[in-house]
Amino acid sequence: MCFLYFTSLFSFFLIPPFSVCFAQSQKPLQTSTLTVAAAADLRFVLPEIISPFQTLNPDVKVEVIYGASGKFYEQILRGAPFDIFLSADKEYPFLLYTKGYVAEEPFQYAVGRLVLWMRKGLFGEGKDWKELLTNKKVSKIALANPLHAPYGKAAKTALENAGLWEKLDSKFVYGENVIQAFQFAEEKDAELAFIPLAIALSPKASKEGNYVEIPLSFYPKILQYGIIIKKTANLSIAKKFKDYLLSEESQKTLKKYGFGP
């Protein structure tokens, strides 16, 4: 009994190595994988661009990791094995470009817009963004960390230009990236969140809340640039992906998700 018990228990931990052979024998034909590090605001639009790309290139598998652009910047400096980096700003790609981590010149693929998002029925509609921020009902305002998230940076600039940054200082809560900022507002930990229009237009966000656009006069245009990493082993595929991203079809999809000029 004792013996049986232990054998079964230990063999439980032996499953993985044996199934190595099993897993490998099941692998499909040789494919090349394209690893894309993408800014968090692309979370909902990128799948819609990738799936037609993959139908066109069935031998390519596109893996996407979403996160804050600043974090990816750090990781690329440390040699992260990405092929393409789609930043939410212009600065990081050009910094990498000057440091020699980039295969060819950075390319602009979208222009992001900043909005202020709130849950439905919290404030009523058609209010000015500054009015909303100073509303008495507001106890917390979520934004992405301005230190390494471009949309956080943009939100900070807009607040500074409106003269509200210091005044509201105690109410800010910082998300690791824009998605987290959105989650704070969505889960009622904050009343307002600065997020990209692209996220505000996502099914979940548009169903649960509404948004007010921040006028372009308050913050510099969020020009989103991308780069192909120099170390990539799939340069031709990466180029193909870049071309597809810049194609009319993809641009239309981006526009649909609020990436305007």
Added chain:
Amino acid sequence: MEKKKSFYLKIEKDLSQDFRVEVELTLPLFPSSLIAIFGPSGSGKSTLLRCIAGLDIPDRGIIRVGEELWLDTEKKINVPPYKRSIGYVVQEEALFPHLKVQDNVSYGLKNQLKLTQAEARDKARQALRKVGIEHLASRWPQTLSGGERRRVALARAIAREPKLLLLDEPLNGLDFKSKEYLRQLIEEIASENGRLTVLISHEKTEIIQMARFVGIIDRGKLLQLGELREVFLQPETVEVAKIIGIENIIPGEILDIINGNVRMKTPIGLVEAVLKENMGKIISGKKVFCVFRAEDLSLCKPDGVSAPAGGLQGFSVRNRFIGIIKKIKVNEGFAQVFIDCGMVLTALISHNALFEMKIKEGDSVCSLLKAGGIHLIERDF
């Protein structure tokens, strides 16, 4: 003793700042012998045994068994325990709880004696048969009684036919029947040819029953080593006399020696003793200890046997001391009587004698001591 047929040990080991074990001894290996190391607890007995087994390493020393050198700190030789031909039985038995009795006994046999599985099993069976518990072979050690466990431990030790059998308090904590059985068993096993059995104990009676040689150890020093009779009847020092439990130790000064009779002045009066060997140099004026056992002191009523005035002639008992009974301690089978005769003497008498004499504490009593029952030890102060 011939080198080939002897066991030689000389070790020094500091156990703490003021406690050091320092022992040197030579013992015969042939035909066989059983030596008992006797001493109070904490005297370094176990350390000595552990050094022989190789479980403790002395700071300095030599251990030689026949022509095999097990330890020589100067030559940097130290044979590990698993390469020494020993059988070691500890008080706690230390039976492997995850092995059945049979596997406990055959443990290590395959490696040690280069046996096959079947041969090892036979050897284990033999050993179990020898200690009379073959029927317990397939039991778990946890299910055995104390005596049975001790026997399994003994079987495990002898199954590997060791040159040295080391027994640490082998009878301690057992009931009378198990003790008796095991004692005979150990005597039998120890008598096998070419085997040296070293037994340590703090129980005097165990040793008197079993051992041929006795070593007395105290505070890390071997005080006396010799044949059982010699050590117990003629201790060389007062320390030994105390350790082996001689109750009466009285300082005295020799007056004269006439015809092998020694006369001494002591706090309890004049004492006469018979001069024997092993008493050292006895000359008049010398300071000595008179040492005698409580059972050698007889008691009588002071008025019952009155000696003729002016001497003790006509008495086989030469020494007579009159004193007052301070205390009577009744034990199993006998009674201890403490008598103040200038110094307190201890006498051992049977219950019957106690009742017949009708003595009680505070009574005056006469104690008689045969001159032949006294042993003399030199003293320097």
Added chain:
Amino acid sequence: MDWIALWLSLKLSFWTTICLYLLGIPLAYWLSFGKKRKWKILVDSIVSLPLVLPPTVLGFYLLILFGNSGIGTVYSKLFGKSLVFSFEGLLIASIIYSLPFMVQNLAGAFSLVDSKLIEASLCCGESQWNTFFKVIFPLSLQGFLRGTVLSFTHTLGEFGIVLMVGGDIPGKTRTISIALYDQVEGLNYQGANTTALVLLLFSFFVLFLVYSTSNSQWKRKNLFI
């Protein structure tokens, strides 16, 4: 359910446990039976550090170590790839991170083995090596089981250090706990729910098995501890 990530996590846990045996058994043996007490305290403290240290501290130092100056350079010269963002790097991080779980359990079990039994084995002619396999190992099965299970599940559940050292590369360093984080990030609560439930049930099942062996009857009859 991200099967690739689950598979990766199992693989990582498995290799971590294997490596921890190789590293942990000698270390635990030395901690329990070694003689140099002063060094022991030092080593014990170092081994136990990951228990109290925030994973980020460990992650930070490992990043520096794996980076351009430390063993990372040596490794990339030998094998032509970087330790950061690789499975191997993750493995090293996990080994360090789970080391106390293996070593403490093993050392605890080893020192519970009566020294008289070890001495008895030596006196019966078995070397230290054989004594380990024939006496110490069978008598510390419980510790082995606990060490194994806790190292395995702890590796399965580790997050911060994996994120820092491994990044989040699918198929390479995206373990199940990171996949879960990613699912939450992607607002895929349904997927996250499944993943979390699988992890929860797995951990509960394993711990249940382990603690069921602590049952007193079990101990007396089968484990002798």
